[in-house]
Amino acid sequence: MARPRIVVIGAGFAGLHALRRLERRIPKGMADIVLVAPNDYMLYSPLLPQVASGLLTPQSVAVSLHRMLHRTRIVPGTAIGVDTTDHVVLIKKISDELTYERYDRLILAPGSLTRVFNIPGLSRHGFGNKNLAEAVVLRDHVLAQLELANASRDPAEREERCRFIVVGGGYTGVETAASLRRLTDEAASRYPELRSAIRWHLIDIAPRLLPELGVKLGEETLDLLRNLDIEVTLEDSVRNVTESKVTLTDGRVLPCRTLIWTAGTTPSPLMASVGTPTERGKLLVGSDLATADEPHVFAIGDAAAIPNLDSPEETALCPPTAQYAQRQGVIAAENVISSLLNRPLRPFVHEDMGLVVDLSGKDAVARPFGIDLSGLPAFAVTRAYHLWAVPSAPARARVAANWLIRATLGGEVSRLGFAHGVPSTFVDHVADHYLNAEAARKESARLLDIPVAGG
Numbered sequence: 469m470a471r472p473r474i475v476v477i478g479a480g481f482a483g484l485h486a487l488r489r490l491e492r493r494i495p496k497g498m499a500d501i502v503l504v505a506p507n508d509y510m511l512y513s514p515l516l517p518q519v520a521s522g523l524l525t526p527q528s529v530a531v532s533l534h535r536m537l538h539r540t541r542i543v544p545g546t547a548i549g550v551d552t553t554d555h556v557v558l559i560k561k562i563s564d565e566l567t568y569e570r571y572d573r574l575i576l577a578p579g580s581l582t583r584v585f586n587i588p589g590l591s592r593h594g595f596g597n598k599n600l601a602e603a604v605v606l607r608d609h610v611l612a613q614l615e616l617a618n619a620s621r622d623p624a625e626r627e628e629r630c631r632f633i634v635v636g637g638g639y640t641g642v643e644t645a646a647s648l649r650r651l652t653d654e655a656a657s658r659y660p661e662l663r664s665a666i667r668w669h670l671i672d673i674a675p676r677l678l679p680e681l682g683v684k685l686g687e688e689t690l691d692l693l694r695n696l697d698i699e700v701t702l703e704d705s706v707r708n709v710t711e712s713k714v715t716l717t718d719g720r721v722l723p724c725r726t727l728i729w730t731a732g733t734t735p736s737p738l739m740a741s742v743g744t745p746t747e748r749g750k751l752l753v754g755s756d757l758a759t760a761d762e763p764h765v766f767a768i769g770d771a772a773a774i775p776n777l778d779s780p781e782e783t784a785l786c787p788p789t790a791q792y793a794q795r796q797g798v799i800a801a802e803n804v805i806s807s808l809l810n811r812p813l814r815p816f817v818h819e820d821m822g823l824v825v826d827l828s829g830k831d832a833v834a835r836p837f838g839i840d841l842s843g844l845p846a847f848a849v850t851r852a853y854h855l856w857a858v859p860s861a862p863a864r865a866r867v868a869a870n871w872l873i874r875a876t877l878g879g880e881v882s883r884l885g886f887a888h889g890v891p892s893t894f895v896d897h898v899a900d901h902y903l904n905a906e907a908a909r910k911e912s913a914r915l916l917d918i919p920v921a922g923g
Contacts, residue, residue: 471497471498471499471500472499472500472572472573472808473499473500473501473502473569473570473571473572473573474490474499474500474501474502474571474572474573474574474575474804475502475503475504475557475569475571475573475574475575476490476501476502476503476504476540476574476575476577477504477505477547477557477574477575477576477577477578477738478504478505478576478577478578478579478769479503479505479507479509479510479533480510480511480513480577480579480769480770480793481510481769481790481793481794481797482577482768482769482770482793482794482796482797482800483503483505483510483575483577483768483769483797484510484531484533484536484794484797484859485793485794485795485796485797485798485801485859486575486577486768486797486798486800486801486804487501487503487536487537487540487797487801488536488537488797488859489797489798489801489802490540490801490804490805491537491538491539491540493801493802493805494805496539499808500541501539501540501541502540502541502542502543502569502571503533503537503540503541503542503543504543504545504546504547504557504559504569505533505542505543505544505545506544506545506546506562507530507544508532508533508534508542508544509530509531509532509533510530510531510533510536510859511529511530511531511599511600512529512530512531512854512857512858512859512863513529513598513790514639514790514854514857515528515529515826515854515867516529516597516598516599516600516603516640516644517597517603517640517643517644517646517647517648517826517828518643518647518826518828519600519603519604519607520597520603520604520606520607520610520644520647520648520651521607521647521648521650521651521828522607522651522879522880522881523647523828523870523871523874523879524866524867524870524871525866525870526600526603526604527866528863528866528867528870529600529858529863529867530600530863531858531859531860531863532860532862532863535860535862536859536860543559543561543567543569544561544562545559545560545561545562545567546559546560546901547559547578547738548560548738548741548901548902548903548908549738549741549902549903549904549907549908549911549912550574550576550738550741550742550743550765550908551908551909551911551912551913552742552743552744552762552764552765553909553912554570554909554912554913554916554918555570555571555572555574555764556568556569556570556571556912556915556916557569557571557574558903558908558911558912558915560901566911566915567915568912568915568916571764572764572808573764573765573766573804573807573808574764574765574766575766575767575768575800575801575804576738576739576742576751576765576766576767576768576771576772577767577768577769577771577772577793577797577800578736578738578739578769578771579736579769579770579771580733580734580735580736580770580771580788581598581733581734581735581736581737581893581894581895581898581899582596582598582729582730582732582733582734582892582893582894582895583731583732583733583734583895584729584894584895585731585732587706587707587708587709588708588709589708589709589710590706590709590727590729590894591892591894592709593709593710593711593727594709594727594728594729594894595609595726595727595728595729596728596729596730596892596893596894597640597644597728597730598640598730598733598893599893601886602892602893604884604886605886606648606728607648607651607883607884608883608884608885608886609726610632610648610651610652610726611651611655611881611882611883612883613629613630613632613725613726614629614630614652614655614656614659614662614666615883616629617629617630617659617662617665618658618659618661618662624723626662626665627665627723628712628713628723628724628725629725629726630662630665630666630667631666631667631668631669631722631723631724631725631726632648632652632666632667632668632669632724632726632728633668633669633671633706633714633722633724633726633727633728634648634668634669634670634671634728634730635671635672635705635706635727635728635729635730635731636671636672636729636730636731636732637670637671637672637674637676637677637678637700637702638672638678638730638731639678639823639825640730641670641672641728641730641731642670642677642678642689642693642825642827643825643826643827643828644728644730645668645670645693645698645728646692646693646696646698646827646828646829646831647827647828648668648728649668649696649697649698650696650828650829651881652666652668653666654879654881655881658881667699668696668697668698668699669698669699669700669701669722670693670698670699670700670701671700671701671702671704671705671706671716672701672702672703672704672705672731673702673703673704673705673731674702674703675702675703676702677689677690677693677700677702678825678833680787680823681823681825681833681835681840682835682840684840685833685835685840685842688833688842689825689827689833692827692831692833693827696827696831701716701718704716704717704718705717705731706727709727711725712724712725714727729894733770733788734749734895735748735749735750735751735770735771736770736771736902737749737895737898737899737902738771738902739751739767739771739772740902740904740905741902741903741904741905741907741908742759742762742765742905743761743905743908744759744760744761744762744765745760745761746773747773747785748773749771750767750770750771750772750773750785751767751771751772751773752773753766753767753772753773753774754775755774755775755777755815755816755817756803756813756814756815756816757772757774757796757799757800757803757813757816758803758807758813763807764807766800766803766804768793768796768797768800769788769793769796769797770788770793772796773785774786774796774816777815777816777817778817778818778819778820786816786818787820789823790857791818791820791821792818792820794859795816795818796816796818799814799816802814821836821837822834822835822836822837822838822839823835824836824846824849824850824853824854825850826847826850826851826854830844830847831847832846832847832849832850832851833846834846834849834850834853836849836853851871854867855867855868
């Protein structure tokens with residue numbers, strides 16, 4: 469009897485924890501485990517703002533998959549379609565070749581992309597901060613703007629290059645604004661003439677920052693940002709972006725050459741190719757993390773609509789956080805094993821442990837187990853949580869070493885020489901690579917050399 473093949477799509481929090489549990493629970497030689505992912509590392513994304521500011525090196529948040537996984541075959545590429553009829557995943561490898569993997573059980577954890585809301589000019593002129601490439605390019609760009617402003621004698625150009633706008637009042641936006649504000653403060657020591665010209669803005673359409681933290685901590689976060697000289701504007705957004713100007717929905721036109729967009733995500737377009745019901749792009753699954761129409765397909769993480777059994781609201785879905793994703797990965801792996809053994813599947817239930825927000829320096833806010841913290845206690849809890857959550861001892865050591873070096877020896881503000889134009893996580897840059905359900909079925913049949921009726 470052939471060994472079952474378990475294919476996992478994505479190596480984020482959900483995918484990596486699913487793979488680690490599969491390797492631990494399945495005896496050697498009893499199943500083939502395959503991972504499809506574009507990179508050979510798992511990104512610890514909560515610390516990306518600190519990579520953008522230079523507080524951490526990129527390697528610090530890149531957890532080697534080869535170090536973590538020992539029996540998983542890694543296919544370097546992106547899954548672009550799923551044929552549930554023939555149990556095939558269609559893959560575009562990093563070499564641009566199209567290939568496929570058969571599966572007996574499939575775990576979908578492809579994550580999400582950056583949502584852009586059809587704002588003119590945003591995809592062309594905006595910067596994201598959702599992957600390592602974007603974080604490193606963003607840092608180089610911010611430092612380059614100060615160098616160019618210092619070299620210019622044109623007051624209008626100086627104003628454009630010295631204004632930085634972050635859109636999004638969630639964790640990524642707040643942490644990115646605070647971290648990069650500190651970076652420009654450090655860099656400004658080289659350019660005394662620019663110190664008074666640097667302007668930072670944080671803009672969000674919502675009436676409050678970080679609503680998940682409650683009113684008290686949201687207000688404290690607002691005060692901390694304003695103490696950093698960041699102008700915070702709520703209930704406002706962006707209408708248009710050009711190379712040198714940003715137009716807001718309140719009618720203001722701000723000279724600016726750096727717009728950082730962190731306002732929302734959208735599920736991977738891969739989920740549409742499965743052909744089962746979705747909710748706002750997320751694949752609908754039951755509390756056992758399996759799809760109702762395709763019981764061999766499981767979905768977890770940002771791209772799955774999973775009932776939140778811990779919530780008093782019957783229709784509540786699990787939030788798209790790393791904390792939930794990694795625990796979903798463990799249960800998905802257990803349920804895959806149970807399904808192969810014809811055993812009952814477990815429901816996913818998780819009680820939220822709380823949230824942490826690192827504002828760089830010694831500023832932080834946190835809500836562990838419902839307890840509001842700010843100041844040094846929040847700072848200690850936040851840093852301790854990240855060190856605990858990074859899923860690799862070497863990566864953990866690098867993060868701690870970077871923090872210690874910065875605290876004792878200070879930081880560096882040199883550019884690394886990266887140019888703009890790296891692969892973006894903006895959804896309209898990548899969505900055309902994905903297939904819908906019918907196209908996935910036809911492409912799968914072509915690769916498998918199976919005749920397709922009417923095609």
